[in-house]
Amino acid sequence: MSEDVFHTSGGKIIKLEDDLAEVVVSDGMEVTAEMVDNSERILRQHFQCPCRMLVSRHHSYHYTFSAQQRIADLECVYAVAILSNSRSGEITARIISMFPGKGNWKVNFFSDRASALKWLDKKKQS
Numbered sequence: 001m002s003e004d005v006f007h008t009s010g011g012k013i014i015k016l017e018d019d020l021a022e023v024v025v026s027d028g029m030e031v032t033a034e035m036v037d038n039s040e041r042i043l044r045q046h047f048q049c050p051c052r053m054l055v056s057r058h059h060s061y062h063y064t065f066s067a068q069q070r071i072a073d074l075e076c077v078y079a080v081a082i083l084s085n086s087r088s089g090e091i092t093a094r095i096i097s098m099f100p101g102k103g104n105w106k107v108n109f110f111s112d113r114a115s116a117l118k119w120l121d122k123k124k125q126s
Contacts, residue, residue: 006042010035010061019048020120027059033066040074049076052120056113057084079106079123081116 004015010032011025021043025031043051063071106123110116 004046006046008035008038008042013039013042013046015046016054019051019124020054021047021051022054022056024056025059025061027061029059029061031061031063031067033064033070036067036070036074040076043076047076050078051076052079052123053077053081054113054116054120055080055082057082074105077105079120080108081120082107082109083111083113083116084109085111 006013006015010029011023014022014024016022023039043049043053108116108119110119
């Protein structure tokens with residue numbers, strides 16, 4: 001399957017499979033609630049929801065408080081693998097994953113892409 005890429009104001013969402021999205025946020029971005037809402041619209045329009053998500057944290061960026069709350073409420077996602085090449089990126093992701101919200105997803109953290117994708121493959125729903 002060829003990858004579809006959906007560009008957003010803060011980065012891009014790559015369709016790896018019908019129910020697997022890779023999210024890449026641009027370097028230096030401040031992720032806002034509106035960006036999270038826009039990303040959720042893309043997921044609902046172009047992916048089988050609920051879906052799995054690979055968050056590639058290779059760039060430095062941060063979230064507004066309202067964006068952190070919105071992320072915790074994402075119901076169209078059921079498994080998230082966070083791929084980070086820095087300790088600070090992982091710490092930020094771990095903090096956000098602890099926000100209470102409607103989203104009831106499984107989260108795991110990885111330093112290599114192959115392991116993250118293997119874990120997401122195991123989480124695939126039938």
